[in-house]
Amino acid sequence: MNMAEARFLVSLHEPIVRIGSEGCPTPCPRVGRGLCGAARRAADMGSINETNSGPDRSGALLRMVGLRKSFGGLKVLDDFSLDIPEAKTTVIMGPSGCGKSVTLKHMVGLLKPDAGEIYFDGRRIDQLDENDLAPVRLQIGLLFQMSALFDSMTVAENIEFPLIEHTSMTRAQRAVKIAEALSRVDLAGAEKKLPSELSGGQRKRIALARAIVLRPRVVLYDEPTTGLDPIRADGINELILRLNRTLGVTNVVVTHDLVSAQKVADRVVVMLEGRIVADGTYAQVARHEDRRVQNFLAGRYVRDDDADERRLAEETRAAAARQEAQA
Numbered sequence: 001m002n003m004a005e006a007r008f009l010v011s012l013h014e015p016i017v018r019i020g021s022e023g024c025p026t027p028c029p030r031v032g033r034g035l036c037g038a039a040r041r042a043a044d045m046g047s048i049n050e051t052n053s054g055p056d057r058s059g060a061l062l063r064m065v066g067l068r069k070s071f072g073g074l075k076v077l078d079d080f081s082l083d084i085p086e087a088k089t090t091v092i093m094g095p096s097g098c099g100k101s102v103t104l105k106h107m108v109g110l111l112k113p114d115a116g117e118i119y120f121d122g123r124r125i126d127q128l129d130e131n132d133l134a135p136v137r138l139q140i141g142l143l144f145q146m147s148a149l150f151d152s153m154t155v156a157e158n159i160e161f162p163l164i165e166h167t168s169m170t171r172a173q174r175a176v177k178i179a180e181a182l183s184r185v186d187l188a189g190a191e192k193k194l195p196s197e198l199s200g201g202q203r204k205r206i207a208l209a210r211a212i213v214l215r216p217r218v219v220l221y222d223e224p225t226t227g228l229d230p231i232r233a234d235g236i237n238e239l240i241l242r243l244n245r246t247l248g249v250t251n252v253v254v255t256h257d258l259v260s261a262q263k264v265a266d267r268v269v270v271m272l273e274g275r276i277v278a279d280g281t282y283a284q285v286a287r288h289e290d291r292r293v294q295n296f297l298a299g300r301y302v303r304d305d306d307a308d309e310r311r312l313a314e315e316t317r318a319a320a321a322r323q324e325a326q327a
């Protein structure tokens with residue numbers, strides 16, 4: 001787990017009012033007993049299980065408008081706009097380094113844009129501080145690119161982490177939720193195992209169980225099938241579909257995996273040079289007029305499409321020209 005991932009999990013650990021403690025008389029819409037501080041603020045905002053009225057009336061659950069983000073001199077998002085509709089599976093594709101993970105991190109407030117606006121459920125969230133972001137984050141599960149499990153904790157403890165941080169459930173209630181989450185990812189009975197005893201596919205499933213244990217409305221998946229064999233990858237695809245069909249979860253899937261995209265996507269968007277350049281069904285995007293999009297969806301390497309290759313070639317040419325001038 002890297003620092004950003006740890007920060008996301010620990011960011012959930014902000015002032016919590018436990019059941020029965022002073023100032024927490026409100027019944028919890030999730031567990032029916034009490035609210036943690038974050039969930040109480042979410043209920044105050046009217047954003048758990050209710051549609052919020054706010055300045056954005058587009059109907060999109062998540063909305064990013066005109067985002068710009070640079071790291072030093074590197075422009076990653078450049079007038080980036082994307083709407084995520086509720087209860088659908090949106091797949092984000094694009095070449096390595098184009099900014100897919102950066103986009104997901106903006107959706108959960110792990111990164112702030114240099115310019116532009118982000119809305120969740122009609123409410124602007126890009127300017128919220130950590131306290132006010134917490135209730136939004138409760139509604140968004142994130143499956144990190146590298147699973148990000150705590151290696152020294154058992155499977156049960158990993159999944160229990162958000163339950164301890166955000167609910168007032170008793171140990172017995174938490175055990176029920178853990179068993180339920182494990183059964184949703186087809187790993188019933190794995191509570192006592194350590195992450196090191198699991199295969200890559202099983203680790204992804206445990207990370208997914210942790211991402212969904214609080215029953216979020218949105219799940220963001222960063223490369224959920226990378227590194228898995230085709231059968232295990234298909235198992236993850238099935239889980240993504242099942243969450244959408246049985247629980248109505250809004251899925252946002254970042255992937256390079258063409259088979260996976262084809263299987264799970266209601267809609268595919270392709271990112272290039274800091275913005276979305278293609279948007280439609282998989283079949284529509286595969287026929288897109290932009291040759292780079294066509295090549296990407298066909299899994300066809302064309303050197304001219306590769307920005308890093310182009311930059312390297314330009315730098316090499318410039319260096320050769322300098323040497324020639326000196327000679």
Ligand SMILES: Nc1ncnc2c1ncn2[C@@H]1O[C@H](COP(=O)(O)OP(=O)(O)OP(=O)(O)O)[C@@H](O)[C@H]1O
Pocket residue numbers: 071074076094095096097098099100101102103
């Ligand atoms: N915190 C950061 N600080 C500096 N640069 C960053 C940071 N996060 C991302 N970048 C840079 O932004 C660019 C986009 O990164 P990102 O991780 O979003 O790529 P990606 O599209 O997810 O790639 P991949 O498919 O390889 O996962 C990269 O050049 C990366 O080095």
Ligand SMILES: [Mg+2]
Pocket residue numbers: 100101102145222
């Ligand atoms: Mg990435």
